[in-house]
Amino acid sequence: MATDVHQHIWPPQFLALLRSRTAPPRLDGWTLHLPGEPPYAVDPADHGIAARARLARADGLDLALVSLSSPLGIEYLPPTEAAPLLTAFHDGALELPAPFGVWASVCLSAPEPDTAALRRELARGCVGLQLPATALLDAAGWARCAPLLEVLAEQDKPLFVHPGASPAAEPGAPAWWPALVPYVQQLHASWFAFRAFGRPRHPELRVCFAALAGLAPLHGERLVARGGGRDRGRVDCRAFYETSSYGTRAVDALVRTVGIDVVVSGSDRPYAAPVLPDLGADAAVHALRHTNPARLLGPTKGARP
Secondary structure, eight states, X not given: OOEEEEEOXXXXXXXXXXXXXXXXXXXXXXXXXXXXXXXXXXXXXGGOHHHHHHHHHHTTOSEEEEOOOGGGOGGGSOHHHHHHHHHHHHHHXXXXXXXXXXXXXXXXXXXXXXXXXXXXXXXXXXXXXXXXGGGSSSHHHHHHTHHHXXXXXXXXXOEEEEOOOOOOOOTTOOTTHHHHTHHHHHHHHHHHHIIIIIHHHOTTOOEEEGGGGGGGGGGHHHHHHTTOOTTTTOOOTTEEEEOTTOOHHHHHHHHHHHOGGGEEOOOOBTSSOOOOOOOSSHHHHHIIIIIHHHHHHOTTTTOOO
């Protein structure tokens, strides 16, 4: 199946709950307010279900995986605030028409990770779990999320690591600052923490990093120079990288570092348009859109029960 592993749609009941809130994250009409970012004018068409389904078909997609927007910070709201928003997202997203599938999300502010909620959403048809990179920045983060990752391993489901909420930018920072600085730094740190702490603890887990993991794998030479590259040259065939917001030069550089078999197509639509990198052969694009996403998702290839 031609697959985009990274899109976002806010179902109507989820939008209604965001509008009912008096504190960020909240919607005032179609203006989104977040603690760490300037007000953002949401285009209503971006979350029109019929229009998005037509757009996905026009893109030639057989499967487009939608997920909660982790920069909203919903996973870290108090459980009583997070629960209705998560329920509204999952209920609405799982009712989306073809070609959409869904990544699950869970509340991370409770004393213990909610493995029961994860099991429930996987049983309902979610393809795997999305976690914000902010939950996985160090050894403590990977240890705290270990019960959730063990559920994924047990059920042979993948993990998707997505940028989380941004800290407040300095006054006068340009609008692109969160996407280019905190988001990339989070992905960069979570990838190195995965290498150091996550992979040893979860040797079979399939994990996909959004936005090419902030290009962290390109730092291999520095890693070797600093004594951390004893396994240089060995590709982790269960660690994947999706391509959103990057084009031919960045994707080509990453392919030269980790190989083409672990790079998957993702767009982050509606925040970015799909890009099909020019890697010199139709087979390369086929790998990114068809073969590699199927390996990431596993035997079910994102199909709902």
